[in-house]
Amino acid sequence: MSGLSRASFLRILAGVGVSGLLPAPSARAQANGPYDFQFVRLQYDSGDWDVDERMPANVLTTLIDYTNLRVAPQEKVIRLDDPAMLSAPFCYLTGHKLVEFSAAEAANFKRYVQNGGFVLVDDCNHDIDGLFARSFERQMAALFGPSSLKKLAKSHAIYRSFFKFDGPPGTNMELNGWGDDLVHDYLKGIDVAGRLGVLYSNKDYGCEWDYDWRNKRFLAEDNTKFAVNIILYALTA
Numbered sequence: 001m002s003g004l005s006r007a008s009f010l011r012i013l014a015g016v017g018v019s020g021l022l023p024a025p026s027a028r029a030q031a032n033g034p035y036d037f038q039f040v041r042l043q044y045d046s047g048d049w050d051v052d053e054r055m056p057a058n059v060l061t062t063l064i065d066y067t068n069l070r071v072a073p074q075e076k077v078i079r080l081d082d083p084a085m086l087s088a089p090f091c092y093l094t095g096h097k098l099v100e101f102s103a104a105e106a107a108n109f110k111r112y113v114q115n116g117g118f119v120l121v122d123d124c125n126h127d128i129d130g131l132f133a134r135s136f137e138r139q140m141a142a143l144f145g146p147s148s149l150k151k152l153a154k155s156h157a158i159y160r161s162f163f164k165f166d167g168p169p170g171t172n173m174e175l176n177g178w179g180d181d182l183v184h185d186y187l188k189g190i191d192v193a194g195r196l197g198v199l200y201s202n203k204d205y206g207c208e209w210d211y212d213w214r215n216k217r218f219l220a221e222d223n224t225k226f227a228v229n230i231i232l233y234a235l236t237a
Contacts, residue, residue, distance in 0.1 A: 038072040040088040044080040044105055047095040051124055052206035061213040062224040080105040086112050090234040094122045094206045099136040110143045113197035118234035126204035127179035144190055151186045161233040169226045173204035195237050
């Protein structure tokens with residue numbers, strides 16, 4: 001992936017009135033053909049990894065709407081046990097069911113995160129006591145330690161990496177009668193050397209953003225803006 005240059009990133013931020021000293025792009029944000037960004041979804045054997053099929057296209061159009069990134073037009077699916085994932089600056093993992101990594105999947109996930117990768121993990125059940133949440137959190141405890149997943153402060157850099165948010169935006173999914181029927185006012189993450197390697201959500205952004213991008217014009221407020229923050233954080237932090 002050709003890296004997102006500092007000058008280019010500053011031009012992007014100027015469009016929404018953000019200024020200040022910014023970190024250089026991460027070393028991992030380097031060439032993927034002619035694109036600055038490729039949406040990579042992780043396929044794992046234990047659960048339903050392929051849900052929210054329209055979400056990636058919606059997020060990609062959001063990046064095109066608000067940034068100067070050269071965006072690959074389609075998501076790319078990579079198996080979690082495939083070493084090809086190790087070169088991606090951003091990966092997405094989601095589902096409703098059991099998360100139980102094979103030895104090869106676990107090794108790849110740990111190596112990826114420890115070496116500067118970024119994974120957005122979104123619980124489609126939006127339920128902190130649901131099967132996905134309980135099993136995924138067990139996996140993270142086994143790989144990174146029992147206290148590795150921590151709540152993010154509302155002052156975290158991801159909430160101001162492009163648009164400004166006072167903590168994580170809510171979703172309609174959280175109060176739709178499925179899951180724990182609670183609004184989660186936090187996200188969790190795993191920090192590696194001062195940088196998020198895993199961003200973990202029980203808010204079900206995947207379902208919230210799973211609609212045809214052409215219908216966005218009917219919304220009073222674009223509910224996909226936070227995706228820009230997540231991706232630019234992954235590319236530049």
